[in-house]
Amino acid sequence: MMIRGWTFRVRLTALYGGLFLLVGAALLTVTYLLLAGALDRQQVSPGVVYNGGVAVAAPAKAGGAAKIVNSEDVDAIAKKEAFAKQVQLDLREKTLNSLLQWGALALGGVAVVGVYLGWLVAGRTLRPIQQITATARRVADRNLHERIALGGPRDELRELADTFDGMLERLDASFDGQRRFVANASHELRTPLAINRTLLEVAMGRPDAPPQLCQLGDTLLEVNARHERLIDGLLTMARSEQQVTDPVPVDLAEVAGHVLDQTTSPGVEVRHELRPATTSGDPVLLERLTQNLVENAVRYNASGGWVHVMCARDGDRTRLSVTNTGPVVAAYEIPGLFEPFRRLTDRVGSARGTGLGLSIVRSVARAHGGDVHAVPRDGGGLVVQVTLPAN
Numbered sequence: 514m515m516i517r518g519w520t521f522r523v524r525l526t527a528l529y530g531g532l533f534l535l536v537g538a539a540l541l542t543v544t545y546l547l548l549a550g551a552l553d554r555q556q557v558s559p560g561v562v563y564n565g566g567v568a569v570a571a572p573a574k575a576g577g578a579a580k581i582v583n584s585e586d587v588d589a590i591a592k593k594e595a596f597a598k599q600v601q602l603d604l605r606e607k608t609l610n611s612l613l614q615w616g617a618l619a620l621g622g623v624a625v626v627g628v629y630l631g632w633l634v635a636g637r638t639l640r641p642i643q644q645i646t647a648t649a650r651r652v653a654d655r656n657l658h659e660r661i662a663l664g665g666p667r668d669e670l671r672e673l674a675d676t677f678d679g680m681l682e683r684l685d686a687s688f689d690g691q692r693r694f695v696a697n698a699s700h701e702l703r704t705p706l707a708i709n710r711t712l713l714e715v716a717m718g719r720p721d722a723p724p725q726l727c728q729l730g731d732t733l734l735e736v737n738a739r740h741e742r743l744i745d746g747l748l749t750m751a752r753s754e755q756q757v758t759d760p761v762p763v764d765l766a767e768v769a770g771h772v773l774d775q776t777t778s779p780g781v782e783v784r785h786e787l788r789p790a791t792t793s794g795d796p797v798l799l800e801r802l803t804q805n806l807v808e809n810a811v812r813y814n815a816s817g818g819w820v821h822v823m824c825a826r827d828g829d830r831t832r833l834s835v836t837n838t839g840p841v842v843a844a845y846e847i848p849g850l851f852e853p854f855r856r857l858t859d860r861v862g863s864a865r866g867t868g869l870g871l872s873i874v875r876s877v878a879r880a881h882g883g884d885v886h887a888v889p890r891d892g893g894g895l896v897v898q899v900t901l902p903a904n
Contacts, residue, residue: 530628544612548612641665641671645661657685699748717730762792776808782818786823790825792903793902795880799881806899809897814838814894830900835898839895842893853869885897
């Protein structure tokens with residue numbers, strides 16, 4: 514169970530250290546067997562033991578005849594041979610034991626050195642992977658212009674990094690094309706909608722316009738206004754999908770106060786707690802973010818309910834929180850609220866929205882290096898909090 518929590522570098526180090534230990538143990542075993550065989554083949558002569566290390570041959574009679582020894586000489590020779598054998602066994606045992614002791618110490622030292630070298634080699638081996646991981650994290654923050662650009666020899670890791678760079682290149686081109694298409698299409702659609710609104714207003718302003726025409730014109734103007742809000746939202750989303758290039762200092766408290774001054778909330782009490790909370794970014798986009806949060810909180814509320822807007826700085830982060838009363842929202846439905854054109858069908862006034870409000874909030878927050886989270890409020894409604902880097 515513990516191995517599952519080890520990092521890949523630790524596992525590689527353990528593998529390298531284990532290989533060092535295994536090879537060292539195998540080398541020690543082979544040395545032990547070879548030395549044991551060599552000691553077995555080397556016989557200790559009794560003459561070496563009893564004559565100060567010099568072997569002395571038995572004297573011979575003239576003419577080459579061997580000397581005849583009695584039984585006492587045979588016993589003495591046998592004792593000498595037995596003693597020499599015992600010396601040989603004792604020498605063999607002590608030599609092999611000494612080899613094992615010092616070999617085990619050497620093997621332990623080799624294992625420590627192997628673990629250290631394994632840690633260094635594993636770190637060097639995994640360094641390109643760490644570079645790829647760091648780039649992937651930055652890309653996950655919607656920075657598709659980032660590239661790994663891994664150097665070094667053309668090995669498997671270089672091939673992986675180049676493949677990843679190629680994928681990022683295609684994704685970047687695809688997203689840029691999508692943003693350009695949305696922006697161009699929205700610009701093209703604005704003109705006919707503006708012409709439609711003008712023609713309807715002119716037709717309805719004629720003195721002889723029948724009531725049926727005026728009623729139809731009011732309906733068409735309302736539909737036209739909804740389409741204009743939709744296109745404006747698409748343009749804002751396309752703009753907010755990109756990183757802010759020229760950020761300026763912005764106080765979210767001032768932005769929230771300006772938005773609240775322009776907000777009408779019939780039947781809904783609006784409270785606020787605004788403390789200085791500076792950040793850097795695009796003032797227009799940050800104002801649109803705050804406006805969408807406040808308008809959603811007012812629109813999707815209950816009669817006699819309230820909205821609380823809080824803005825403050827928390828360490829190195831700036832927080833904007835909007836809480837409202839309203840219908841009960843299940844926790845599993847909240848992620849869908851941040852998707853384009855997704856609305857809860859049972860929320861009051863959903864037909865008047867475009868389904869882009871919270872999507873724009875999330876895009877603007879991420880473009881400024883922040884994020885947005887929402888949780889259900891006890892008793893109904895939502896608590897939406899935007900977190901941005903403090904300036």
